[in-house]
Amino acid sequence: MRLSPDQWIFWQLDAFKLNATIAFTWAIMLVLTVGSILVTRRLSTELKRSRWQNLLEIVVTSIQSQLKDVGLRDPRKYIGFVGTLFLFVGVASLCTVIPGFDTPTGSLSTTAALALCVFVAVPLFGVASQGIWGYLKSYAEPTILMLPFNIISELSRTLALAVRLFGNMMSGAMIIAILLTITPFIFPIFMTALGLLTGMVQAYIFSILAAVYIAAATQNDDTKPVPAAKT
Amino acid sequence: MLIDWFTVGAQAINFLILVWLLKRFLYKPILDAIDAREKGIAAERADADAKKAEAQKERDEFQHKNQDFDRQRAALVKTATDEANAERQRLLDEANKETEALRAKRREALRNEQRNLSQAILRWTQNEVFAIARKSLADLATASLEERMCEVFVQRLRGLTGTAKEQLATALQALTRPVPVRSAFDLPAAQRVAIQNAINETFSADIHIQFETVPELISGIELSANGQKVAWSIGEYLGTLEKSAGELLHKEEKADEKPAPKPEAKAEVKSQPTKSATKPDLQGEAQPNPKP
Numbered sequence: 001m002r003l004s005p006d007q008w009i010f011w012q013l014d015a016f017k018l019n020a021t022i023a024f025t026w027a028i029m030l031v032l033t034v035g036s037i038l039v040t041r042r043l044s045t046e047l048k049r050s051r052w053q054n055l056l057e058i059v060v061t062s063i064q065s066q067l068k069d070v071g072l073r074d075p076r077k078y079i080g081f082v083g084t085l086f087l088f089v090g091v092a093s094l095c096t097v098i099p100g101f102d103t104p105t106g107s108l109s110t111t112a113a114l115a116l117c118v119f120v121a122v123p124l125f126g127v128a129s130q131g132i133w134g135y136l137k138s139y140a141e142p143t144i145l146m147l148p149f150n151i152i153s154e155l156s157r158t159l160a161l162a163v164r165l166f167g168n169m170m171s172g173a174m175i176i177a178i179l180l181t182i183t184p185f186i187f188p189i190f191m192t193a194l195g196l197l198t199g200m201v202q203a204y205i206f207s208i209l210a211a212v213y214i215a216a217a218t219q220n221d222d223t224k225p226v227p228a229a230k231t
Numbered sequence: 232m233l234i235d236w237f238t239v240g241a242q243a244i245n246f247l248i249l250v251w252l253l254k255r256f257l258y259k260p261i262l263d264a265i266d267a268r269e270k271g272i273a274a275e276r277a278d279a280d281a282k283k284a285e286a287q288k289e290r291d292e293f294q295h296k297n298q299d300f301d302r303q304r305a306a307l308v309k310t311a312t313d314e315a316n317a318e319r320q321r322l323l324d325e326a327n328k329e330t331e332a333l334r335a336k337r338r339e340a341l342r343n344e345q346r347n348l349s350q351a352i353l354r355w356t357q358n359e360v361f362a363i364a365r366k367s368l369a370d371l372a373t374a375s376l377e378e379r380m381c382e383v384f385v386q387r388l389r390g391l392t393g394t395a396k397e398q399l400a401t402a403l404q405a406l407t408r409p410v411p412v413r414s415a416f417d418l419p420a421a422q423r424v425a426i427q428n429a430i431n432e433t434f435s436a437d438i439h440i441q442f443e444t445v446p447e448l449i450s451g452i453e454l455s456a457n458g459q460k461v462a463w464s465i466g467e468y469l470g471t472l473e474k475s476a477g478e479l480l481h482k483e484e485k486a487d488e489k490p491a492p493k494p495e496a497k498a499e500v501k502s503q504p505t506k507s508a509t510k511p512d513l514q515g516e517a518q519p520n521p522k523p
Contacts, residue, residue, distance in 0.1 A: 006235045021238050025245050033252045040260035045267035053264070060261045076262065080254040088249060104242070108233040113242035166233075 003170065005102040006109050021107040028091050028104070059087075063207075070208065071215040078214055081121055085114065086207035089165065093199020096173065097192060103199075106169040108162065115162035118210045119154075126217030135217065161209060168202045381422035384452040384463050385429040391461065400434045402457035409441035414452045415464070417444050430454070 008020035039052045049057075063083045067075035092105045104110045126135040139150045172195035179188045391399065403410055412426060423442055430438050440454075451464020 004233055006233075006238050015237055017237065019235070019238060022241050022245065025242060029245060029249045029252065032249065033256055036253060036257035036260075040256060040264075043260055043264040045264050045271060047268070047272075053261075056257065056261050057265060060258060061265065064262075076258075079258055079262075080250050083258060084246070084250045084253050087253065088246065107238065107242075109235045109238035110242045112234055113239045114246060116239070117243055117246055 003174075004107045004109070005104060006107050008102065020102050021104045021110055024092075024095075024102060025104045025110065028088060028095065032087060032091060066208065067211055070211040071219070072211060078125070078211065081117075082207050082211045082214070085118075085210055086203050089114075089203035089206050090200055093169070093203055094196065096195055096199065103169055103173065105165055105199075105202075106173050108166040108170075111162040111166040111169075114165070114206070115158045118161060118213060119158040121210075122154075122213045122217045125214045129218035138217070157209075157213065161206065165202055165206050168198055172198055377416060377418065378422065380452055380463060381418065381425055384454075384461070385425055387461055387463055388426075388429045388433050388454075391433060395459075396433070399456065399459040399461065400436075402459040403434060403438055404436070406456045409439045410454065410456050411443050412440050412452065412454050413443045413445040415444070415446055418442055418452075426452075 005020035005024065009017050010020070010023060011018040036056070039050075039056050042050070043053060044050065060079070060083070063086060064075045064079055067078055067082060072078050089105055092103045095101050096103050123135060126138070129135075130138070139154075140147050141150075172191075176188050176191050176195060179191055410430075418426070427440060430440060445453075451462060451467075453460060453462035453464065455462070
């Protein structure tokens with residue numbers, strides 16, 4: 001029994017290997033990209049538009065409003081990163097209903113990669129927003145004594161991000177696999193539906209936490225978050 | 232080991248590529264389309280607002296014009312009413328003037344009629360009186376009217392007394408030319424002698440007289456000198472009769488003028504027929520009663 005799709009290797013040359021995690025990630029990337037191209041090649045700027053365009057507009061504007069609610073004043077600047085996090089994790093979770101599909105987020109390597117991306121992106125956004133000195137100063141607030149704790153917090157939350165998503169996704173897949181051996185047919189279906197729900201919740205949590213970290217890093221004293229208008 | 236670091240790196244790169252792809256093919260086109268639509272909606276709203284403002288402006292302008300129109304209409308109605316009132320007043324004044332002219336004309340006509348009637352009565356009375364007197368004297372004394380008139384004149388001459396007689400005597404004496412004795416007809420020789428005698432005897436003098444015929448005296452004889460006069464004539468009685476008839480006509484005229492018609496009805500006043508019946512029955516009333 002495979003605990004991670006990393007162990008499902010299709011091809012390997014020395015350190016380079018093509019495992020299920022990377023392959024299914026490419027598949028998800030292909031679906032998202034081709035779907036986006038197909039929908040957005042005939043976009044309507046009138047009031048009447050296609051249902052697929054409507055769906056994508058709802059998704060994009062929802063992500064945008066969530067980012068605004070979190071406290072990001074200019075959500076368009078961050079929607080590329082945070083929105084892609086949500087869509088990738090969400091689509092990966094939805095694809096668990098496909099037989100034979102092993103979700104890449106069930107791999108600790110994938111979740112660690114995503115957490116590392118957040119870990120790198122947060123200081124980048126913070127420096128871009130406040131400047132390098134302003135961002136570094138935020139680690140010594142409210143007092144210099146808090147510097148080690150802030151650094152520990154930065155590292156631990158990255159670790160928590162990775163492990164939380166991995167644990168949830170892996171456990172869902174594991175539970176289904178175990179239940180299939182114990183009580184086949186009906187019961188795993190309920191668990192699969194529950195897995196879909198938890199997968200979407202995890203996608204939301206992961207992206208929202210990333211947004212919160214970015215918002216905390218990009219906030220200045222004179223730019224306190226304002227209550228965003230619900231749209 | 233659950234973490235494969237090669238996979239971690241590959242997944243990180245995959246994720247970054249996916250970020251770029253989705254930015255390129257999903258977020259940007261969708262957000263641009265939304266922006267374009269919002270811009271279009273905002274433009275439409277702005278256009279609608281502009282049209283609304285324009286409609287409001289036109290509505291205000293229309294209301295303003297409506298109010299102006301009402302004011303002008305009220306002014307025109309007032310002007311027309313004033314002009315109509317002025318025209319009515321002018322027509323009333325004209326009607327009053329016409330009525331007044333008609334009334335004056337009618338009054339003048341009445342006056343002329345009265346004058347003509349008086350003259351007719353006068354003439355008629357003269358003739359009647361003359362005829363009655365002639366007939367009466369002929370019936371009673373079998374004498375001619377001229378004889379009787381001479382007798383009456385002689386009696387008056389002889390009857391003069393007092394101041395009247397003295398004044399007349401003085402006047403006669405002061406007269407250098409012959410004393411005129413006028414009569415409406417040629418006096419016969421007997422009457423002329425009688426008159427000459429009566430004058431001589433009355434004033435105890437030989438007074439030279441000259442007989443003249445003056446038809447206007449109307450059956451009478453008159454002696455006058457320096458404003459003093461002794462006379463008898465039917466004309467005196469006729470004068471009295473004329474005065475009475477004149478008063479009668481005057482009364483009738485006043486009675487006609489009293490019910491003056493209203494100004495509006497003046498134009499409809501019809502000329503009433505002249506009362507020819509006011510002509511008195513002079514045959515019965517014109518009985519002369521000359522005092523001796």
